[in-house]
Structures are given as structure tokens and as C-alpha cells.
Amino acid sequence: MSYEFTIIVPVYNEEENLERVEKELSDYIAKSTKKTKVLFVNDGSKDNSQKLIELICQRSPDFSYLLFEENRGLSAAIKAGFDFADTELVGYIDSDLQTAPDDFNLLLEEIEEFDLVTGVRADRKDSFVKNMSSTIANSIRRAFTHDGMDDTGCPLKVIKTDYAKRIPMFKGLHRFLPAMILLQNGKIKQVPVRHFPRMAGTAKFGLWNRLLGPLMDCFAYLWMKKKYINYSVAKRG
Template sequence: MNQTADYELSVVIPVYNEQESLHDLFDALIAYKQKASVKVCFLFVNDGSSDNSLNLIKQFCLSATDFYYISLEKRSGLTGALKAGFSEVKSDWVGYMDADLQTFPDDFELLLKNRYQGELICGIRVKRHDSVSKKIQSKLANKIRNLVTHDGISDTNCPLKIGRTNLLNRLPLFSGMHRFLPALVKMTGNRVYTVPVRHQERKHGVSKFNLANRAFSGLEDLFAFAWMRSRYIEPSVAESDLKDR
């Protein structure tokens, strides 16, 4: 039996070459688990790391309870890692956070307190501790994205979210679609709720995103989303006898 079925929340954590951050991440996750208001587990998704990340994850999962991992055959990108993790989860709720620890595991409590306000609960980073150029890039990207998606989310890239597992597993997640989770959820007629969360500077390693891969791939993904939304079909059943027999 898939052990995640025993938990109310399973948190998926994609990992790509984060060996410098993992010890601090492990400590933070253990500290949060001890105070969490629900039974929670953590699922690391090794996304083709070429450093020592996978070995560190294996050692940690062997030594601690409520921690699990999967390792992908080859690098699939953030959306691919999330899709792989979501598909393995059997708990009612699935969460997501990055391995760089720029958001705080404790803030899952803020999302959990509001989990009945929507089917996807999104953190919105306040007091961003990013460089000026990165802040400008993010603001510009969100404005352009909102012109197309109209999802009303000011920080769709915040890597702290929880959602209904059965819903997130039904979403059409193609490469880059992690940027559009709120818009995809709204497209299916479900609710999105936002909650302010904390943010801190990256302490170890380097960001996997830069102006080039944010701007060009982001624009390409935006066109893909617009096309997908224009073709999306949500049939409505008018009559059925499935429950009458």
C-alpha cells in the first residue's frame, strides 16, 4: 500500500543539485513535523541531480520517519518533478515547496488553516528578499501573465502551495505549467485562495532560473496556456440514470 495514504498532507519537494541546502532543509522539516497540526509526510523528488543530493536524501529517509523519496530516470524540470510527485501521493491534500528553503515549512500551517477556502491554497511572498533585478523580473512576469490568465494572483511562482490531490492530479501539466497552477485550477471551475507567507534569501547553492530561461520559456509557456484554455472542454451532464438502478 502507498504509505502516503496514511497522512492528511504530503509535501512534494523537487530536488535538483541542492546538496548544500539539504542539511538545513532536513532540520527545518523535522522541526515543522513536530509541531504540524495534521499528520504530514514529505516526498523528495530527485530530478536527475548530478551532485550528492540523491545520496543525502536516501540517507536521511532511512534515518527518519515520515520521509520518502523517488528518483527520476532523467531530469524532467520542475513541472515534471511536481507531476511525478503528485501522481505518487494518496493523501487528501498535497503540498509543494522548493528545496532551497527560501520559504518556511512552518508556513504550511497558514495554508492549512485556510484549506477549506479553496481547492488550491497559494502562498504569496511578502517582504521579498531578492535582488532588485529579480524583483523587477517577477513583477513584470506576473503582470504579463495576468493579462492573459486573468487569475488575479500576484505571486503565482511562490513555491509554497497545498491543493486537493485528486484535483491536481487531473490538471494538464506540461513543461512549464507549474507557473500556471492557479490559472489551471480556476480554468476547471475550482477555487483558489491566497495567504501571505514569509520569504528569505537563498543561503546555499544557486538559483536554477535566470532572466533567459524565465523570459523566453515563460513566454512560450504563456502561449501554450492560452491555447490550452481556448481548447479546454468541461462537459456538463444534463441527465443520467447511473444512480437510479
């Protein structure tokens, strides 16, 4: 049976988490409702992440990786995953595992009727400052995009790959994936998922790139929306 679903795992200096990532994703693959494989995208890590990733991939054919020459950021890592995905469906999860791989099945239940299904982190286990900055950023983003999504920063998403590959990604646009699917006249849905505290490693985002950065990205999105080319062919001879 050929693979149906690729899970992208962006990695940047996450050596402390990768053993748990391997275990939890291996456990999920065994119970996934789709034939699933994992694609690590190492975003130029400076620690031992790459060595650990290669060992994981040697142990299982369900795991593979891309290694960037240098750090390019989360949006670039996700874009690379989209570019190299060869399955009908693609998703992603952060390597800190603050969301559960098992909850991909909740999203997969809905994906047949939609083109993107995103998680909404219920009962978030983050700090007050992190939660508040995310709430404000999401409110600002919704005012710009009108996508109706409550938590586009949730690192648990499933997308039909043909839609994902048409997203014109730029730095910061990973926060606008639902809106970019809407630009393609696609359908989107959000589903509550579990959320957990970070168990190891350090967060890669602070107040600037959780609040002020996304505000600037909203203007980039508006420019993209104005310039975006979308068409449908009525007839071909």
C-alpha cells in the same frame, strides 16, 4: 493515524541545502495541523543529493523519494509528486527553503474552503533583477490568465489532490497552477508568507526562464485553455 498531507520537495543539485531541509521539515511535521509526510523528487541531480536523500529517508518513515533517470525540469518534478501523492492534500516547497515550512499551516487554515491556496512572498529577499523580472512576468501572465494571483511563482502551495491530479502538466505549467484549478471550476486564494535569502546552493532560473520563457508559456496556456475538457455529471442511472 493515516497521512493527510504530502509535501513535494523538488531537488536538483541541492546537496548544500538538504541537511537544513531535513531539520526544518522534521520540525514542521511535529507541529503541522495535518498528519504530514515528505516526498523528495530528485530531478536527475549530478551531485550528492541522492545519497543524502536516501540517508534522510532511512532516518524517518515520514520521508520518501522518487529519483528521475535524467533531469526533466521543475514542472515534471511537481507533476510526478502529484501523480504519486496518496493523501487528500498535496503541497510543495523548494529545497532552497526561501519560504518557510511553518507557513504551510497558514495555507492549511484556508484549504477547506478552497481548492488551491498559494503563498505570496512578502518583502522578497531576492536581487533587484530577479524581483523585477518576476514582477513583469506575473503581470504578463495575469493578463493572459485573469486568475488574480500576484505571485504564482511562490514555491509554497497547498492543493486538494484530486484537483492536482487532473492538471494536464507540461513544461513551464507550474507557473499556471492557480489558472489550471480555475479551469476545473475550482476556487483559489493567496495568502502572504515569509521570504528569505537563499542560504546555500545556486538558483536554477535566470532571466530567460523567469521572463521570456513564461511569456512563451502563456501562449501554451491559451492553447490548453481552448482545448481543455471539463464537465460535470448531472445524473447517473
